[in-house]
Amino acid sequence: MSGAHFAFTDRWGGVSAAPYEELNLGGAVGDDPRAVRTNRELAAKALGLHPGRVIWMNQVHGRDVAVADGPWEAGDTPPVDGVVTARRGLALAVLTADCTPVLLADPVVGVAGAAHAGRPGLLAGVVPAAVRAMTALGADPARIIARSGPSICGRCYEVPESMRAEVAAAEPAAYATTSWGTPAVDVAAGVRTQLERLGVTNLGQSTVCTLESADHFSYRREKSTGRLASYVWLEES
Structure with missing residues (x-):
């Protein structure tokens, strides 16, 4: 894929104890910080990445996007839901447990982006904001490769009718109905x-529904649980 790499974790292969077992990569869910640190190291090394070259976000369900030129200073992770970079070899990571992780790459100019899109992020437009931030760095939407990872599907994401109407008014494609016939939202759509x-136009979407899959964390299914991670990076020249 022209030097663009996309990776998505499941919940296995880490050291966290219940209810975060095993490969919890989220640092703000109540898990032992030492276990999270070990899990992040294990995941990075399995992907051939240096743990210190993985860029994380302090996700807040908004639309702000940060530009990363290198690792953040300690304690200075920005409160954003999108991050972009023009540095090859720098991996961008998104944490989710039902929300839709969106990974983006223009391998021609070496620009990558990542966004955390839950229902609020969809409404706020965090993914378009990430694409615009990439184009400001030289990316061309026609060249961008987009991949979305495991997330709750429209057949399972039940919401009140008023909420579905609100979302559909902003993005009609997200209108959905559960498999049992009640109002729902399809964030990935x-x-x-x-x-x-x-x-x-180069789009790919995971077929995994986090609520249905016992191999993935789901906040809606379990409440107290871990977080999956999705990574995008471009090979260094």
């Missing part, structure tokens, strides 16, 4: 349409 509207 909404994100896909937002990307298509911006001219991104």
Whole structure:
């Protein structure tokens, strides 16, 4: 894929104890920080990455996007839901446990992006904001490769009718119905349409529903649980 790499974790292969077992990569869910640190090292090394070259976000369900030129200073992780970089070899990471992780790469100019898109992020437009931040660094939407990772599907993400109406008014493609016939939201479908509207056509979406899969963390299923990570990076020249 022209030097672009995308990776998505499941919940196995780490050291965290219940209810975060095993490969919890989220540092703000109540898990032992030492276990999280070990898990992040294990995941990075399994991907051939240096743990110190992985960029994390302090995710807040907003639309702000940060530009990363290198690792953040200790204690200075920005409160954003999108991050972009023009540095090859720097990996961008998104934490989720039902929300949709969106990974983006333009391998021609060496620009990558990552976004955390839950229902609030879909409404706020965090994914379009990430694409615009990438284009400011020289990326072309027509060249961008987009991949979304495991997330709760539209057949399972039940919401009140008023909430579905609110989301559908902003993004009609996110209108959904559960498999049992109640109102739902399909965040991944909404994100896909937002990307298509911006001219991104190289799209790929995970078929894994986190609520249905016992191999993945799901906040809606378990409440107290770990976080998956999705990574994007470009090979260094």
